[in-house]
């Protein structure tokens with residue numbers, strides 16, 4: 394920073410006058426809370442304190458990160474290289490979207506508007522990068538063979554090689570055809586064609602597709618009101634709640650008994666929404682993380698992390714990140730709890746060596762996770778025998794509804810992962826609240842699809858944690874590399890709070906150096922008295938206007954500061970990570986502002 398020309402020619406008396414004005418009107422300056430990827434504020438970079446405990450779970454962020462580093466190689470190996478976990482059976486194409494207003498004449502729902510928009514917007518880009526192409530399912534598909542056909546074809550090749558010759562089909566086919574008594578699963582149409590298809594999860598990675606799904610997310614969050622009447626029409630097969638208010642009252646009892654009131658809103662209308670919200674929001678955050686980390690630059694056609702996307706959707710929303718970690722704790726605890734069950738599970742009935750290999754891998758994963766102290770204690774929730782039945786029923790029905798809403802997702806790949814993950818979370822809840830890990834035979838059996846969905850959902854969230862950390866590092870690196878060379882920096886410049894955050898550079902304008910500079914105030918000999926007078930008059934006028942504007946801007950600034958502080962207190966009260974203060978006092982105007 395250098396003195397302006399006007400300051401440079403000021404005489405000492407005038408300087409004292411302005412100095413007095415600046416001291417009188419120096420004011421709190423609320424910094425903007427949004428920033429570009431190249432200019433992260435320290436609040437954004439360090440939004441999550443690694444040592445903080447993830448609320449509702451029993452582990453800190455850094456413990457979960459360490460645990461994730463340990464188990465993610467096993468998860469990758471299981472989900473990418475075992476046939477049992479790499480294929481999923483679901484009814485992707487024949488289910489109806491239950492929100493009637495989204496249907497058009499052809500039955501497409503959810504993104505029809507988006508499709509029209511994108512076709513117009515995208516006509517200049519190569520066909521393969523268009524939303525329609527990116528949204529399509531890739532890789533081979535196999536239809537589910539009926540019981541009779543399975544018998545005829547035998548255990549080894551029930552799919553007759555439809556998924557590829559090297560696929561162990563006995564590891565892929567689900568032998569239980571019926572699904573209507575399955576917990577958290579949407580009852581399927583019983584016609585033969587509605588039994589679903591097998592698709593490869595490896596060939597269809599969850600990443601950017603260009604699909605705009607905000608309407609579906611909004612509908613999902615609206616589901617999150619347990620005391621209200623059901624949102625979906627009865628014709629859509631929506632579960633009916635005979636005692637919608639009973640469950641809310643029950644939850645109140647549970648909350649009060651288990652002192653969870655700081656985590657759940659004690660709002661009479663939507664008491665149960667907080668727990669449900671955390672799970673859905675964590676899932677949403679995971680989807681967003683994959684989109685941002687595996688993003689297609691439609692101009693260059695290259696895939697890679699999009700840091701602006703990360704900043705907008707995640708870095709500036711620590712509560713979403715917190716919910717993601719919460720989901721991780723729930724899912725991992727559920728897999729750990731299944732250890733005994735998995736020891737006796739048959740993964741591939743027709744192929745003993747594949748069966749052994751798959752079992753070894755999943756047991757290694759569960760054992761590694763179990764070596765850490767318990768990260769989520771389900772015993773604090775839904776354990777009151779008088780109320781747990783209704784509560785669980787409510788949760789199950791909510792997940793069924795969310796699962797149905799997935800049929801409104803107008804992008805095949807997104808629908809695949811949306812459906813899989815809702816089943817994954819449903820299974821985790823079932824295992825957490827209905828399984829006794831010390832027993833085996835008495836526990837309700839898990840379907841193949843439930844197990845595959847649970848492990849793959851854990852893998853999704855696990856990859857999200859890894860991707861989040863990588864993007865955080867990338868932001869930091871970008872910030873550091875765009876810092877000016879040391880020689881370009883003014884010696885008084887210092888990094889505030891986070892040593893690597895470019896946006897946090899705060900030149901040190903202490904009152905002493907406000908007018909101190911290497912440049913000595915000089916009067917240019919060529920200036921006439923009139924020019925000097927005019928310059929000084931202009932300076933006084935600008936200062937006057939500046940002061941007036943400062944006064945006018947005080948009320949909105951005070952309002953913002955109050956809102957920021959209240960939000961911090963609210964986060965503190967809820968046990969969420971408290972966002973760093975995004976405003977501070979500064980002496981203004983800075984030297985070159987007038």
Ligand SMILES: Cc1cc2nc3c(=O)[nH]c(=O)nc-3n(C[C@H](O)[C@H](O)[C@H](O)COP(=O)(O)OP(=O)(O)OC[C@H]3O[C@@H](n4cnc5c(N)ncnc54)[C@H](O)[C@@H]3O)c2cc1C
Pocket residue numbers: 599600601602603604605606607608609610611673674675677678679680681684706713799802806807808810811
């Ligand atoms: C089930 C499902 C799966 C999808 N899968 C993919 C995919 O694989 N690839 C792809 O490119 N697109 C996918 N999409 C679309 C994608 O999620 C976004 O809808 C899209 O990228 C547009 O994003 P957006 O920034 O407009 O906000 P959205 O992500 O659509 O969010 C809508 C609103 O929800 C709120 N919100 C956002 N995140 C959270 C959170 N974590 N917690 C609470 N509230 C939040 C915000 O207010 C936001 O404005 C999927 C959509 C759905 C419904």
